[in-house]
Amino acid sequence: MAMRDRHHQTDPMTEAIEYDVVVLGAGPVGENVADRVRAAGLSVAVVESELVGGECSYWACMPSKALLRPAIAHAEARRTAGLRDAVRGPLDARAVLAHRDEFTSQWKDDGQVEWLESTGARLYRGHGRLAGRKRVTVTGPDGDEQSLTARHAVAVCTGSRAVLPDLPGLPEARPWTSREATSSRRVPGRLVVVGGGVVGVEMATAWRALGAEVTLLIRGEGPLPRMEPFAGELVADALKEAGATVRTHVSVTAVERDGGTGPVTVVLSGGERVEADEVLFATGRAPRTDDAGLESVGLEPGSWLTVDDSCLVEGSDWLYAVGDVNHRALLTHQGKYQARIAGAAITARAQHVPLLDSGPWGAHAATADHAAVPQVVFTAPEVAAVGLTLAQAERAGHRVRAVDQDLGAVAGASLYADGYRGRARMVVDLDRNVLRGVTFVGPGVGELLHSATLAVVGEIPIDRLWHAVPSYPTISEVWLRLLETYCG
Numbered sequence: 001m002a003m004r005d006r007h008h009q010t011d012p013m014t015e016a017i018e019y020d021v022v023v024l025g026a027g028p029v030g031e032n033v034a035d036r037v038r039a040a041g042l043s044v045a046v047v048e049s050e051l052v053g054g055e056c057s058y059w060a061c062m063p064s065k066a067l068l069r070p071a072i073a074h075a076e077a078r079r080t081a082g083l084r085d086a087v088r089g090p091l092d093a094r095a096v097l098a099h100r101d102e103f104t105s106q107w108k109d110d111g112q113v114e115w116l117e118s119t120g121a122r123l124y125r126g127h128g129r130l131a132g133r134k135r136v137t138v139t140g141p142d143g144d145e146q147s148l149t150a151r152h153a154v155a156v157c158t159g160s161r162a163v164l165p166d167l168p169g170l171p172e173a174r175p176w177t178s179r180e181a182t183s184s185r186r187v188p189g190r191l192v193v194v195g196g197g198v199v200g201v202e203m204a205t206a207w208r209a210l211g212a213e214v215t216l217l218i219r220g221e222g223p224l225p226r227m228e229p230f231a232g233e234l235v236a237d238a239l240k241e242a243g244a245t246v247r248t249h250v251s252v253t254a255v256e257r258d259g260g261t262g263p264v265t266v267v268l269s270g271g272e273r274v275e276a277d278e279v280l281f282a283t284g285r286a287p288r289t290d291d292a293g294l295e296s297v298g299l300e301p302g303s304w305l306t307v308d309d310s311c312l313v314e315g316s317d318w319l320y321a322v323g324d325v326n327h328r329a330l331l332t333h334q335g336k337y338q339a340r341i342a343g344a345a346i347t348a349r350a351q352h353v354p355l356l357d358s359g360p361w362g363a364h365a366a367t368a369d370h371a372a373v374p375q376v377v378f379t380a381p382e383v384a385a386v387g388l389t390l391a392q393a394e395r396a397g398h399r400v401r402a403v404d405q406d407l408g409a410v411a412g413a414s415l416y417a418d419g420y421r422g423r424a425r426m427v428v429d430l431d432r433n434v435l436r437g438v439t440f441v442g443p444g445v446g447e448l449l450h451s452a453t454l455a456v457v458g459e460i461p462i463d464r465l466w467h468a469v470p471s472y473p474t475i476s477e478v479w480l481r482l483l484e485t486y487c488g
């Protein structure tokens with residue numbers, strides 16, 4: 001299982017192979033930690049139990065967006081003069097599924113392995129477990145074991161998995177999780193989606209567009225509860241217009257599937273029964289730390305790992321936790337940002353740099369995790385948000401004012417799609433005269449988000465934003481409208 005290179009040595013007493021850094025998990029985050037520390041000249045071993053590229057490449061971001069892009073383009077084309085008749089028919093589901101399969105490289109990781117090895121990192125295929133201070137044991141596919149030792153750091157980048165609620169009949173009913181929802185090779189006739197978070201609304205959008213009869217069951221007020229309220233409202237309206245059923249304030253109490261085959265029945269709290277061909281539970285994530293040897297270093301198996309801003313695990317001087325597993329922001333781009341910061345911190349500490357640049361916005365502090373996490377929800381319409389919502393800013397004790405704009409009233413938006421519907425909000429910090437958060441909802445707003453991220457991260461004063469002139473007639477003219485409303 002082990003390979004040799006000039007950077008590692010074998011300890012003759014323990015037969016452990018020694019690297020500067022050992023990374024557990026080769027998802028997007030583990031890959032980026034490895035890349036950063038290799039670029040700084042450190043040796044690195046990467047341990048992966050499934051596919052190099054992680055959840056993101058095979059069962060999350062890539063396949064879901066490959067399913068959603070045709071759905072979004074189709075919805076937009078239907079709102080474009082001259083195209084409406086040309087796209088009256090349904091999506092070609094077979095072609096969309098084939099397109100998704102291409103984006104997952106047919107669930108093969110050869111390309112990513114080649115890239116990882118080109119960085120000079122050493123890949124160990126197998127299940128990795130911490131085995132005490134700076135030690136990792138890898139159990140290979142054949143059950144053989146290899147011990148690895150880290151001179152400087154071990155980075156746990158093992159990501160997260162879907163959680164299923166503890167409901168009678170659920171395991172036997174073979175529910176879909178995000179894995180099946182992103183990799184299914186056929187379109188179910190009827191799909192019930194439980195959970196109105198990001199996975200729930202994105203997968204409801206995709207499978208509805210592919211022809212499934214979709215029922216979205218939400219236990220709260222509406223979808224996307226952590227975002228500005230109008231985001232969930234507009235997405236729910238659009239799902240209903242697309243023919244999905246969206247039900248709020250409903251709880252699932254049991255699930256039944258006769259003999260594990262045939263239709264599935266979802267039982268609701270009032271006793272009502274909803275029948276479908278598949279049921280997707282999009283009910284959140286759990287850390288993949290239950291079998292990672294955490295107990296060997298005094299940590300609780302199955303827990304999220306709490307870290308400081310350099311991603312060092314609380315109380316440790318060598319153990320890092322990066323990406324989903326630290327529960328700071330369960331997003332690929334934010335995990336990769338943390339990987340760049342953690343990689344720089346590991347390198348600086350290995351080089352005995354006396355003082356790390358760990359103040360806010362320093363090279364060794366993932367400050368954006370607190371102030372400016374961007375996210376695009378790829379529904380039709382899209383939701384794009386960064387920083388704090390009005391409610392979050394108020395809860396954090398900031399003196400803020402929300403400024404809203406109807407996106408449909410912006411010339412660029414009305415040209416983008418007939419009957420364009422959307423909304424924007426900026427949350428202004430009245431004491432500092434900067435933005436705490438921005439949310440856009442509407443077709444095509446995903447690509448607008450980075451302008452807002454720059455404004456929030458750069459803490460650009462409102463008076464200076466006046467001089468950032470949006471091009472006419474683009475959707476970005478919404479910035480001018482928001483500023484005009486704010487400045488009066």
Ligand SMILES: Cc1cc2nc3c(=O)[nH]c(=O)nc-3n(C[C@H](O)[C@H](O)[C@H](O)COP(=O)(O)OP(=O)(O)OC[C@H]3O[C@@H](n4cnc5c(N)ncnc54)[C@H](O)[C@@H]3O)c2cc1C
Binds near residue numbers: 047048056059126178
């Ligand atoms: C349906 C869906 C859609 C999503 N869409 C987006 C999106 O559009 N944009 C976005 O930014 N985020 C999206 N996300 C979130 C994104 O997938 C995660 O934030 C991202 O994958 C986290 O990366 P990671 O490297 O931390 O973990 P993962 O991608 O989960 O990778 C962890 C890796 O570690 C391996 N591993 C685990 N335990 C061990 C062990 N003990 N030994 C060896 N290897 C181990 C796993 O096999 C895996 O390969 C989506 C999530 C879902 C579920």
Ligand SMILES: NC(=O)c1ccc[n+]([C@@H]2O[C@H](COP(=O)([O-])OP(=O)(O)OC[C@H]3O[C@@H](n4cnc5c(N)ncnc54)[C@H](O)[C@@H]3O)[C@@H](O)[C@H]2O)c1
Binds near residue numbers: 251282378
């Ligand atoms: N485009 C993107 O950026 C993107 C896309 C998909 C996922 N993600 C990330 O993946 C992570 C996981 O997404 P998710 O949607 O699975 O989780 P989530 O935590 O965002 O949403 C889960 C939802 O399920 C509800 N829920 C939980 N238990 C329930 C139950 N028993 N019955 C009914 N509802 C229940 C919760 O109230 C919550 O609203 C998110 O943190 C998200 O950031 C990102």
